[in-house]
Amino acid sequence: NAGVMQNPRHLVRRRGQEARLRCSPMKGHSHVYWYRQLPEEGLKFMVYLQKENIIDESGMPKERFSAEFPKEGPSILRIQQVVRGDSAAYFCASSPATGKGGEAFFGQGTRLTVV
Amino acid sequence: GDSVTQMEGPVTLSEEAFLTINCTYTATGYPSLFWYVQYPGEGLQLLLKATKADDKGSNKGFEATYRKETTSFHLEKGSVQVSDSAVYFCALNYGGSQGNLIFGKGTKLSVKP
Numbered sequence: 001n002a003g004v005m006q007n008p009r010h011l012v013r014r015r016g017q018e019a020r021l022r023c024s025p026m027k028g029h030s031h032v033y034w035y036r037q038l039p040e041e042g043l044k045f046m047v048y049l050q051k052e053n054i055i056d057e058s059g060m061p062k063e064r065f066s067a068e069f070p071k072e073g074p075s076i077l078r079i080q081q082v083v084r085g086d087s088a089a090y091f092c093a094s095s096p097a098t099g100k101g102g103e104a105f106f107g108q109g110t111r112l113t114v115v
Numbered sequence: 116g117d118s119v120t121q122m123e124g125p126v127t128l129s130e131e132a133f134l135t136i137n138c139t140y141t142a143t144g145y146p147s148l149f150w151y152v153q154y155p156g157e158g159l160q161l162l163l164k165a166t167k168a169d170d171k172g173s174n175k176g177f178e179a180t181y182r183k184e185t186t187s188f189h190l191e192k193g194s195v196q197v198s199d200s201a202v203y204f205c206a207l208n209y210g211g212s213q214g215n216l217i218f219g220k221g222t223k224l225s226v227k228p
Binding site for chain 2: 107
């Protein structure tokens with residue numbers, strides 16, 4: 001039973017390019033969450049998605065960032081026109097359902113470096 | 116707003132020493148509380164959790180008790196091992212969505228042989 005799969009593990013982009021980060025949730029999970037971890041910081045919530053729906057995007061920067069979770073295929077976090085400040089580790093988590101005290105399972109992360 | 120505050124690291128201990136990592140929270144309601152562990156180069160793994168006041172979460176020798184009166188969820192282990200070296204994150208959430216967590220900044224633990 002594969003866990004949450006993220007790819008690529010490492011991504012290097014030049015300033016101004018686009019970054020696409022992929023996340024395949026655990027089998028049977030329909031809820032996906034994206035987090036960003038800046039150096040020496042904790043994880044910050046970005047967005048919560050269900051299939052074909054954005055449920056909560058309160059943590060997403062207003063510009064250049066977007067996320068989707070299509071009916072088929074992985075969830076995608078897209079960052080357009082990347083800047084140095086976007087360099088961070090991006091983690092995806094998935095869970096089977098809502099409810100108090102349940103567990104979210106995290107992927108290994110994508111480490112984005114903007115040069 | 117809701118927040119989680121952890122003791123600053125890094126924490127360096129010798130093998131078999133006693134570990135405490137302090138965590139306090141600010142919340143308007145009654146959240147669930149979690150400790151996650153992140154080993155080098157890896158994602159986060161749930162270590163333990165507690166969903167209501169006075170609950171004790173435990174796993175792999177680690178324990179934490181949900182204290183409503185002191186709004187705390189301190190992590191303890193009686194005898195640490197080198198393999199416990201990692202970053203530990205305290206977190207909270209409300210029941211609405213399991214993965215919408217508010218994290219502390221993390222505490223790095225290094226255990227020396």
